[in-house]
Amino acid sequence: MTSTTPVNAGRATGTPGTIGGVAGAPPAARAAALLERVTGGADSAPAEMTAPFTGLPIATLPQATDADTRAAFAGARRAQPGWAAMPATERQQVLIRLHDLILRHQDEVLDLVQVEAGKSRLDAFDEVAATALVAAYYGKHSARLLAPRRAAGVIPVLTRAGEVRHPKGVVGVISPWNYPLALTAMDVLPALAAGNAVVQKPDNQTALSALWLHELAERAELPADAWQVVLGRGSRIGDAIVEESDYVCFTGSTPTGKHLAGQIARRLTGYSLELGGKNPMVVLPGADVAKAAAGAVAACFSSAGQLCVSVERIYVHESIREAFTQAFVRRTQALRLGATLDYSAGMGSLTSAEQLDTVSAHVADARANGATVLTGGRPRPDLGPLFYEPTILTGVTERARLFAEETFGPVVAVYGYTDVDEAVERANDTPFGLNASVWSGDQRHGWEVATRLKAGTVNVNEGFAATFGSVGVPMGGMKESGVGRRNAAEGLLKYTESQSIAVQRGFRLRPFRGMPPKLWAKGMTASMRALRRLPGR
Numbered sequence: 302m303t304s305t306t307p308v309n310a311g312r313a314t315g316t317p318g319t320i321g322g323v324a325g326a327p328p329a330a331r332a333a334a335l336l337e338r339v340t341g342g343a344d345s346a347p348a349e350m351t352a353p354f355t356g357l358p359i360a361t362l363p364q365a366t367d368a369d370t371r372a373a374f375a376g377a378r379r380a381q382p383g384w385a386a387m388p389a390t391e392r393q394q395v396l397i398r399l400h401d402l403i404l405r406h407q408d409e410v411l412d413l414v415q416v417e418a419g420k421s422r423l424d425a426f427d428e429v430a431a432t433a434l435v436a437a438y439y440g441k442h443s444a445r446l447l448a449p450r451r452a453a454g455v456i457p458v459l460t461r462a463g464e465v466r467h468p469k470g471v472v473g474v475i476s477p478w479n480y481p482l483a484l485t486a487m488d489v490l491p492a493l494a495a496g497n498a499v500v501q502k503p504d505n506q507t508a509l510s511a512l513w514l515h516e517l518a519e520r521a522e523l524p525a526d527a528w529q530v531v532l533g534r535g536s537r538i539g540d541a542i543v544e545e546s547d548y549v550c551f552t553g554s555t556p557t558g559k560h561l562a563g564q565i566a567r568r569l570t571g572y573s574l575e576l577g578g579k580n581p582m583v584v585l586p587g588a589d590v591a592k593a594a595a596g597a598v599a600a601c602f603s604s605a606g607q608l609c610v611s612v613e614r615i616y617v618h619e620s621i622r623e624a625f626t627q628a629f630v631r632r633t634q635a636l637r638l639g640a641t642l643d644y645s646a647g648m649g650s651l652t653s654a655e656q657l658d659t660v661s662a663h664v665a666d667a668r669a670n671g672a673t674v675l676t677g678g679r680p681r682p683d684l685g686p687l688f689y690e691p692t693i694l695t696g697v698t699e700r701a702r703l704f705a706e707e708t709f710g711p712v713v714a715v716y717g718y719t720d721v722d723e724a725v726e727r728a729n730d731t732p733f734g735l736n737a738s739v740w741s742g743d744q745r746h747g748w749e750v751a752t753r754l755k756a757g758t759v760n761v762n763e764g765f766a767a768t769f770g771s772v773g774v775p776m777g778g779m780k781e782s783g784v785g786r787r788n789a790a791e792g793l794l795k796y797t798e799s800q801s802i803a804v805q806r807g808f809r810l811r812p813f814r815g816m817p818p819k820l821w822a823k824g825m826t827a828s829m830r831a832l833r834r835l836p837g838r
């Protein structure tokens with residue numbers, strides 16, 4: 302079965318004076334105003350970015366030099382002590398105000414995210430929702446999570462022990478282009494909540510979305526300079542970021558993550574890496590086929606598959622493979638593609654020409670190596686320069702690049718299996734371990750299979766949104782998908798230094814004067830035997 306997708310939600314018309322020439326987008330002057338928030342810009346070669354929907358210019362972006370970047374860190378370092386000295390409950394209030402502002406002013410940033418990243422409005426709304434959820438979570442919980450903690454001391458009553466959390470100092474955050482608003486929020490806001498200052502390098506392609514949040518944070522009364530934004534290619538300013546940061550939070554591809562980890566290791570500072578994936582979905586026998594098919598559409602084609610946690614491999618039990626595949630193809634063909642700043646389209650465009658090249662090359666290579674295209678499989682220049690149809694493949698062989706490599710586009714391979722152990726083994730047979738999805742008619746069984754999948758997040762009867770939105774649990778990658786976690790307590794505490802303090806009273810932890818050491822050791826041995834039985838130790 303080979304067919305094309307009847308997609309027709311419309312093409313963006315070039316409109317002079319708007320950002321990216323996209324009809325309905327904010328005026329170009331708004332981009333210029335946001336860009337005034339950037340620190341530095343002395344590089345003699347500014348970057349020209351274009352809108353995926355139209356191919357027309359978004360803005361000319363000032364680029365930082367190495368010296369500009371170090372100056373941004375110096376400014377952040379000056380601002381940090383004052384911000385850290387503020388009670389954590391007051392810092393929380395900034396995030397709560399930010400949460401309210403995000404929801405109130407979402408229309409403008411929905412436009413910006415769509416114009417810069419080329420995604421559908423619903424996919425852009427996912428970013429607004431994630432941003433608000435993160436702001437609310439740390440706005441409500443960070444003071445409690447950061448509060449000093451008492452612990453049992455070595456000698457009950459006489460040793461008072463506790464743990465105190467200090468901010469790292471200035472955190473360097475490097476962000477990719479695919480979720481420019483949400484990833485800015487998920488990585489920058491907890492760093493600020495912990496009392497750090499931040500220097501962020503968003504991707505040039507999507508800098509305006511990050512700057513929009515920066516502007517709103519200032520309106521929420523974040524002190525000026527506590528969060529600085531620099532723009533520039535990693536190859537130009539990456540060294541300065543690594544050398545000046547007290548902690549680096551990187552989100553992007555696995556090769557860049559490995560390169561940065563090598564650099565950071567030489568300084569012995571902390572880091573977290575949120576990297577790539579090749580995320581599997583396992584449909585168990587007895588799963589609701591219609592729900593699994595609908596879930597697969599969202600899991601594979603949200604943000605045109607340019608989502609780190611999106612599904613690129615589906616393993617379906619043979620007993621339901623045919624029914625699932627038919628339903629999946631049907632629902633995919635019903636997806637409307639479009640380039641308009643409203644909710645009429647189900648899927649948008651790819652973001653860059655490089656992405657279009659990779660997606661086209663992966664599909665061509667899979668075909669050449671025996672795969673069949675069930676739907677999609679071609680670019681759609683009639684809708685916009687970077688559109689590519691949502692594509693379902695079957696019969697993908699191990700020779701195909703996309704069998705194991707991340708495509709990061711709207712392309713998924715469907716495979717059959719006969720035994721659940723085999724499905725788990727094949728799902729785990731990858732160097733990556735970011736996200737996974739399990740579909741089951743029995744939630745307990747779904748949970749049990751989830752625990753056997755080697756991925757940092759696993760969604761049962763959902764593709765990715767259940768864990769992505771549950772910011773009270775950590776998110777991150779196993780294996781080559783990352784180091785460390787974002788969200789929840791871990792996503793905050795990674796930005797702190799833990800300090801243990803113990804106050805000793807009335808009893809030295811050494812033999813009393815004149816006491817034979819052997820007798821001391823004997824007494825301590827008896828004490829430890831008794832202490833082990835004490836509750837709470």
Ligand code: NAP
Binds near residue numbers: 552553554609778782
């Ligand atoms: P990328 O090429 O690694 O770039 C990510 C960011 O790092 C960009 O801002 C990039 O800027 C910067 N960068 C590149 N080289 C650098 C260097 N030497 N020093 C400092 N910064 C440097 O990744 P991408 O292609 O933009 O993003 C897609 C990848 O990110 C996919 O693999 C996806 O799975 C992954 N991702 C993971 C998560 C997650 O949470 N796990 C989330 C989103 C995306 P320049 O390109 O301008 O240099």
